[in-house]
Amino acid sequence: MNSLILGAGYAGINAYHILKTNLIAEKEEFVFYTAYLRNLINNKPFSKKLTFVKREKVIDIDLKSKWVKTDKYEYSPDNLIVALGCNKNDILIKINEIKRKDKLRITSEDPSNDYLAIQLAFYFKNLGKDVKYYGNYLQYLGEKVSSTIKYYMEKYGIKETEKPEDVIPSCKPPHPFSSFLKVNEYLQYENSFVIGDLIQGYPKLGELAMRTGIYVANYILGKINSPFRPIFITIIDTGKEGIHIRSDKLWNGKIEVVKVSKMRQLMKRFIERYYLIRNGKMGFLYHL
Template sequence: MEAKKILIVGAGYAGLNAYYELGKHLDKTLIADKAQFIFYTAYLQKLIFNKSIQYATNIKPTIINKVKEIDLERKIVKIENGTEIQGHKLILALGCKRESQLDIIRKIIEKDRVSISVENYLDEYLGIQLAFYLRKLNKEVSYYGPVLKWLGEKVSSKVLEFLEKNGIRLSEKSDDIIPACEPNEVIGDFLPVNDKLEYKNGVFVIGDMIKNYPKLGELAMREGVYVGRLLSKKINESFRPIFINIIDTGKGEAIHIRSNILWNGNFESVKVSKIRVIMKRFIERYYIIRKGKMGVLYKL
């Protein structure tokens, strides 16, 4: 066993980017239950519009096996075949379980009249995007929720403007509630982190496993890049979270949101343009080609 091995458990948005960013001189092991990366932004389009769009790509984890147990104190990962792997550092990137979310979305898509809300307000970006897409299909759509006020008044006002512009009314209740994603069964809970995304000494948590963070792919990738750079000793500063998302209105324009208000910051930016629709389509293809690697998009 290598004394300085870094274990990354999970190969989604966060885990892959941590693995990619770790220096080549480091002994790193990426453990995943499948050799596939799914970009859910593209998958949502496939699901709703039945488009011929590539939303998954093959990847090459070090170990492909299901994780059965994790000893956080000793940093030991036990996989399904009985093998135990111990690391000097442990990066948890197991994501969350989205099966119930996707099941409900599939049922909502089949309806002609929908009233959408989300169980967890931090998933609002998903509910609002779904509302715009369904309106594009000429369904009768309403939305219930704070409309991203937690990202700032400018953001909320602009999204409200475009909901109204697209014929999506606000309702006082919802019949179609998108459930929150559930904690991965191996750990069984979402975990708090410090300013360097560390849960406890030598154990880092990134992506959807972080407690009270939005379950957002772009943010998860940033977390992965950050921890990879931190453990490679390229940086030593605290992680600075920011919410970045592009919502396609379905009418040839998209709303580009950037905000750190959720983390007690004072920055919010919201811009709307046709070019941002092109940006969203580009991003959907970029991450498939790059096999989930954030690369230059980290600077956007």
């Protein structure tokens, strides 16, 4: 059986590293957005050219019949894996706009992606800017998570505001979709697989997207047959330490772990280099 992967982001690349099948994307480049955010305060690389990508633009897709039309060919694979991510252009424009300001009142349009506003608040505070925050402190991940985030934001002088002015917009569904897609417990929509940021209701989190790619690839190979179990894992860098979060509370789970240390800050910085060196492959970090 042949497979086709659409998209060279977090999810698509990790599916590719297991399946070693055709991967189509508009650009032969992997952009690691966690490192992109770091670039706001330190001039570090955040992208990597990929040699295994077939550069084509997706024109149309029929998920039910597993048919794809690009600007070059038409495809009808046995397994269609759609990993087109989401359109982050508005987010990047907004970040580049607010980084020129000295006074920030920051929030996120989508509460499930509030981790982005929180990380930006810490980065901009470390640049000496006047930063205040409006949001839920990741309350949906559990009380332990939210209270820890709030404590460290207050510790470093990031106070609350009731009048947010700098709203990080939501990312948008990618062409040719007009909305995000609601998948089943095996990450299927109609007769295709949908992974990464295109999944409706999932936070737009690179670590989670990678896990969806790994899951679907192993499911196709018959290595697993159980449903996908999503989990939210990230490290927030305060500038002094890292707040390492693991929680599945968003999906009615029972996991909620928060660990804070200097080592976890260094771990985040290692991860930012690791994924570029490894062409986006998650590898042993799956067990982080």
